[in-house]
Amino acid sequence: MKFNGKINYIELPCRDMAATKAFFSKVFGWGFVDYGPEYMAITDAGIDGGYYQSEHVALTQHGSALVVLYSSELEQTLTDVKAAGGQILQEIFSFPGGRRFHFTDPSGNEYAVWSEQ
Template sequence: MSGQISWVELPAADTARARAFYCGLFGWGTSEFGPDYHVIGGGPAGAIAPRGDGFTHPRVYFGTGDIDASAKQVRELGGHSEDVQTIPGVGRIAHCHDDQGTPFSLYEPAAQD
């Protein structure tokens, strides 16, 4: 799982328009997961979400089995990692930039009981 793309977020100024576009283009469906956050069905593992500061291009999440160690390694390799965030029932994420400024995110799934 480490290093594999596990999730993609597509930013949109108008998520209703983006959903109509991508669902029309690819035949996807969507379901609302949170306020204006729409999980893609019948397509890649991901969501359509509101565009925001620093979130203007698709965001790729790479899986990791130990997000704390991976975030630390990002910094050791000259990149930047924001604080690790816990998403209840989903797992933990950290938004990062590599040593050349390219944004990406890390994802560690929640432990299964």
């Protein structure tokens, strides 16, 4: 359902469409719909969105917003991210409200995964 003034869609840069698609499908079970060679929509990710072909990357050190994913099994998700080729920027650490880690996808975009445990 769409609501006025609420976040509805997110778009991220992507250097390597095929590698990004394979990574997120394997680790998080996302689906994708291709709209030509330079854009793919995300499905089954909790929010609508897409990736557009670009040499830019989304990193918090460059002032980018951080996309934060949830996992009820944080350690297993960390293992899965590493096994799929994600690069760990920050190992699991505690913060008020839970624990999380940060990683980059095959295109170099930064994400975090958190759990309340």
